[in-house]
Amino acid sequence: MSLSPEPLNFALVGCGAIAPTQAQALSELPALARLTHCVDLDPARAAAFAAKFPTTVASWDEVLANPRIHAIALCVPASLHARLGAAALRAGKHVIIEKPMEVSVAACTELITAQKASGRQLAIICQHRFDPASRTIHALLQKQALGRLIAADVRVAWYRTQEYYDSEPGRGTWAMCGGGCLMTQGIHTLDLLLWFCGPVHEVYARAVTVAHERIEVEDLVCATLSFANGALGNLFVSTATYPGFPARLSLHGTEGSLVLEGDELHVLALKGQPVVKGPPATSDACQVATGGTRLATEQATAGAGETNKKWGSAHREQFADFIAAIQDNRPPLVDGEAGRAAVALIQAIYQSSRSGLPVRL
Numbered sequence: 001m002s003l004s005p006e007p008l009n010f011a012l013v014g015c016g017a018i019a020p021t022q023a024q025a026l027s028e029l030p031a032l033a034r035l036t037h038c039v040d041l042d043p044a045r046a047a048a049f050a051a052k053f054p055t056t057v058a059s060w061d062e063v064l065a066n067p068r069i070h071a072i073a074l075c076v077p078a079s080l081h082a083r084l085g086a087a088a089l090r091a092g093k094h095v096i097i098e099k100p101m102e103v104s105v106a107a108c109t110e111l112i113t114a115q116k117a118s119g120r121q122l123a124i125i126c127q128h129r130f131d132p133a134s135r136t137i138h139a140l141l142q143k144q145a146l147g148r149l150i151a152a153d154v155r156v157a158w159y160r161t162q163e164y165y166d167s168e169p170g171r172g173t174w175a176m177c178g179g180g181c182l183m184t185q186g187i188h189t190l191d192l193l194l195w196f197c198g199p200v201h202e203v204y205a206r207a208v209t210v211a212h213e214r215i216e217v218e219d220l221v222c223a224t225l226s227f228a229n230g231a232l233g234n235l236f237v238s239t240a241t242y243p244g245f246p247a248r249l250s251l252h253g254t255e256g257s258l259v260l261e262g263d264e265l266h267v268l269a270l271k272g273q274p275v276v277k278g279p280p281a282t283s284d285a286c287q288v289a290t291g292g293t294r295l296a297t298e299q300a301t302a303g304a305g306e307t308n309k310k311w312g313s314a315h316r317e318q319f320a321d322f323i324a325a326i327q328d329n330r331p332p333l334v335d336g337e338a339g340r341a342a343v344a345l346i347q348a349i350y351q352s353s354r355s356g357l358p359v360r361l
């Protein structure tokens, strides 16, 4: 990494549920980054955020025009990511955007085009790639430790109450979120699946709304996936499965299998070697989300048993990777192409469900 004399100045835009997690992550990287400004359409939210995380409250235009701000962290609803992100890139800022990258593939492409024209860096937050177990699994797969990959199974059986969907305007709508349990919650595990197994070339899926009212989007998805490398995959994602369970991703190859549960490598079984078993994923969260009041983080909205104890540290690791990418002028680990690939797969799943037919990517 090249020497960096000064930490990068960040402005955070959108002082809602995920903002404190980002502020905390940046505060843990004092040699690399400083969170100097915050922006929100709601002045009370911006003021409350600035009181907790000492920053200057600013307008969007002020942030774009300020040459001392090097990078922008976008924590606004997904449907605003392309418009704000592309404007920030055009203004010469590096941009890091919360998942999902956007609500449509076309909007993701708009961001990638703006990034390429700007010469600045663009990252999409998919923090679970930075969990130690995810990195271990990726390294094992790079070494072909499982042999030829033959199958993958993803189960994100989570739970969100009706109050969760009712507690914020726009939650559970196509326009603001671009989808339901898959686009908003399952995307984390789906991103890991793509990182581990490579691109999917065909999907066949059903997406339905089974347990919530007043939402347009799905709360249950089942899909079969055919990967370009020949492996088959099975995907189950829901926010209707009470009380909520740790996300689980199993990979099977000709030489062995592994299971990621929560953020732990739960089982590693390689032919000819003793089976390694980690602790089952447990949770400090023992309450089912009730919504209703403003929710601090996605962790606070989680059903019992879903979450892990290291919440937040993966955000810190992803910010460190983003800053290193800026300093080394190389793409971040989760770049625009990776962000778009997840959105494209999700859109193909929705298209298959609507048409009742397999969809090729």
Ligand SMILES: NC(=O)c1ccc[n+]([C@@H]2O[C@H](COP(=O)([O-])OP(=O)(O)OC[C@H]3O[C@@H](n4cnc5c(N)ncnc54)[C@H](O)[C@@H]3O)[C@@H](O)[C@H]2O)c1
Residues within 6 Å of the ligand: 013, 014, 015, 016, 017, 018, 019, 039, 040, 041, 042, 045, 060, 074, 075, 076, 077, 078, 080, 098, 099, 100, 125, 127, 168, 184, 297, 298
């Ligand atoms: N990585 C994760 O685990 C994780 C967890 C939660 C949310 N998210 C993502 O973070 C993003 C934000 O989600 P959230 O739950 O924090 O949303 P939120 O609704 O709690 O907060 C969004 C904030 O943006 C503000 N805002 C809206 N439009 C704005 C604009 N034009 N300019 C400035 N501020 C504006 C709103 O006033 C609000 O305070 C979404 O993409 C979501 O999927 C990621």
